[in-house]
Amino acid sequence: MDKVLYLAMSGARENMRSQHAHSNNLANVNTTGFKTDLAQARAMPVYGEGLPSRVYAMSERPATDIASGVLTPTGRDLDVAIEGDGWFAVINANGEEVYTRSGEFAINEQNQLVTVGGVPVMGNGGIPITLPAFEKLDIGGDGTITVQPLGEGPEALAVVDRIKLVNPEPGTLFKGTDSFMRTGNPVPLPPANDVKVVSGFLETSNVNSVSELTSIISLSRQYEMQVKMMKTAEENSTAAARILQLQ
Amino acid sequence: MNSALFVAKTGLSAQDTSLRVISNNLANVSTVGFKRDRAVFEDLMYQTQRQPGAESAEGSQLPSGLQLGTGVRVVGTQKLFQEGSIENTGDAFDVAINGRRGFFPVTLPTGETGYTRHGQWQINSDNELVTAEGFLLQPGITLPAEVQTLTIGQDGQVTVVTAGNTAAQNIGQIQLADFVNPAGLEAIGQNMFLETNASGAPILNNPGEGGTGALLQGSLEGSNVNAVEELVNLITTQRAYEVNSKVISTADEMLSFVTQQL
Numbered sequence: 001m002d003k004v005l006y007l008a009m010s011g012a013r014e015n016m017r018s019q020h021a022h023s024n025n026l027a028n029v030n031t032t033g034f035k036t037d038l039a040q041a042r043a044m045p046v047y048g049e050g051l052p053s054r055v056y057a058m059s060e061r062p063a064t065d066i067a068s069g070v071l072t073p074t075g076r077d078l079d080v081a082i083e084g085d086g087w088f089a090v091i092n093a094n095g096e097e098v099y100t101r102s103g104e105f106a107i108n109e110q111n112q113l114v115t116v117g118g119v120p121v122m123g124n125g126g127i128p129i130t131l132p133a134f135e136k137l138d139i140g141g142d143g144t145i146t147v148q149p150l151g152e153g154p155e156a157l158a159v160v161d162r163i164k165l166v167n168p169e170p171g172t173l174f175k176g177t178d179s180f181m182r183t184g185n186p187v188p189l190p191p192a193n194d195v196k197v198v199s200g201f202l203e204t205s206n207v208n209s210v211s212e213l214t215s216i217i218s219l220s221r222q223y224e225m226q227v228k229m230m231k232t233a234e235e236n237s238t239a240a241a242r243i244l245q246l247q
Numbered sequence: 248m249n250s251a252l253f254v255a256k257t258g259l260s261a262q263d264t265s266l267r268v269i270s271n272n273l274a275n276v277s278t279v280g281f282k283r284d285r286a287v288f289e290d291l292m293y294q295t296q297r298q299p300g301a302e303s304a305e306g307s308q309l310p311s312g313l314q315l316g317t318g319v320r321v322v323g324t325q326k327l328f329q330e331g332s333i334e335n336t337g338d339a340f341d342v343a344i345n346g347r348r349g350f351f352p353v354t355l356p357t358g359e360t361g362y363t364r365h366g367q368w369q370i371n372s373d374n375e376l377v378t379a380e381g382f383l384l385q386p387g388i389t390l391p392a393e394v395q396t397l398t399i400g401q402d403g404q405v406t407v408v409t410a411g412n413t414a415a416q417n418i419g420q421i422q423l424a425d426f427v428n429p430a431g432l433e434a435i436g437q438n439m440f441l442e443t444n445a446s447g448a449p450i451l452n453n454p455g456e457g458g459t460g461a462l463l464q465g466s467l468e469g470s471n472v473n474a475v476e477e478l479v480n481l482i483t484t485q486r487a488y489e490v491n492s493k494v495i496s497t498a499d500e501m502l503s504f505v506t507q508q509l
Binding site for chain 1: 250251254258285290293294299312316319428430457491497504508
């Protein structure tokens with residue numbers, strides 16, 4: 001069979017995968033703290049007998065765009081956003097320390113500070129943050145949690161813990177299958193003191209819907225082009241078969 | 248089939264749920280003591296199509312893999328307990344809680360205790376204080392006959408002056424229930440909340456004590472829905488819906504092109 005058919009097919013398949021990645025970004029255009037996944041195509045030459053003239057396309061996710069989303073005010077004490085660089089440390093279902101920018105926190109039955117997905121938030125001491133019964137809670141600019149215990153006056157303010165904030169080198173974090181960021185190294189990152197948080201705000205998704213939509217449309221046109229190539233390959237093959245019939 | 252179709256579908260249904268939450272908030276923009284909700288989004292799991300670090304050929308590795316997300320979902324709704332604005336009505340039976348914490352305990356027809364911020368009290372045929380739905384305030388307050396003035400103090404003391412009697416008479420004490428985690432309460436409609444494991448057990452206090460708000464007679468607490476904010480959310484939700492539907496139509500065009508051309 002004509003090799004162009006397989007080349008065009010691989011192009012179309014990888015276009016579809018890339019489109020899947022972009023559509024996931026668009027589906028999360030309103031998800032708090034979501035970070036856009038980048039998608040790129042790479043040329044994969046085929047080596048073998050004869051000239052290495054065939055080049056297959058391959059889609060891959062080289063990285064995640066960690067640019068900051070917009071901080072929007074919500075007025076809720078347990079909503080926290082990070083200003084500038086940095087990440088919240090949380091403990092995923094496997095007990096690993098992973099990182100997120102989504103600071104939409106809540107309190108669970110065990111009085112732990114958790115993300116909306118129910119994952120405990122890590123304290124600076126390396127253990128999940130447990131809060132006493134409180135009347136008023138305040139999260140400071142460096143993640144320090146101060147509470148006014150239940151039934152006590154404002155003179156009894158107590159510092160409970162500090163949310164573990166990290167600031168790794170750019171490019172060292174990647175997104176895992178549970179959508180949290182991680183280093184891939186079992187050693188947890190050290191807490192960073194220079195990360196600034198603001199309470200009463202949430203960070204929006206950093207998805208740029210215009211550029212994502214443009215990518216989707218351009219991928220769709222590329223896909224049509226690949227299909228056209230397949231059609232041409234078929235026509236060539238039919239023409240060749242007809243010539244053979246004449247002889 | 249084109250996987251982008253299914254991803255965009257999760258986007259559409261999540262925005263649809265969000266729209267429902269927003270429209271419920273807007274519908275209750277004038278409901279006394281209403282607390283608004285917020286839809287909380289979460290991205291779904293990722294599928295590894297190509298493992299980073301896998302051998303692409305002998306001696307060479309893929310520097311980055313391909314992990315594709317599977318969309319978005321609404322993981323839950325969150326009640327936001329910010330205080331609504333307090334409006335003066337002048338009606339002696341209207342009582343607002345001036346502070347973020349505290350709920351009036353009310354006996355529901357099922358025998359359970361419901362908790363409400365709605366302080367628009369009325370009297371039933373037995374002269375007892377009831378909600379607009381006729382649910383009894385807990386502990387019950389029964390007014391004597393021929394009440395001339397009813398006074399509900401900031402600390403919940405209820406006093407009345409009856410006809411032919413100049414001395415004020417104390418007839419009861421209104422208590423407020425507080426919860427460790429009010430966000431864990433279950434909203435059941437009719438302005439009522441129920442206790443859950445997440446909210447913790449109710450702690451009863453006299454108004455103004457233990458962090459609860461003081462009572463304010465002759466006032467009502469408005470809904471905490473901010474119409475402008477909700478309308479902005481409505482617009483962003485609508486646009487997110489539109490881009491996701493655009494993805495569906497694009498994915499569909501791709502499929503139709505294949506079926507027609509090949």
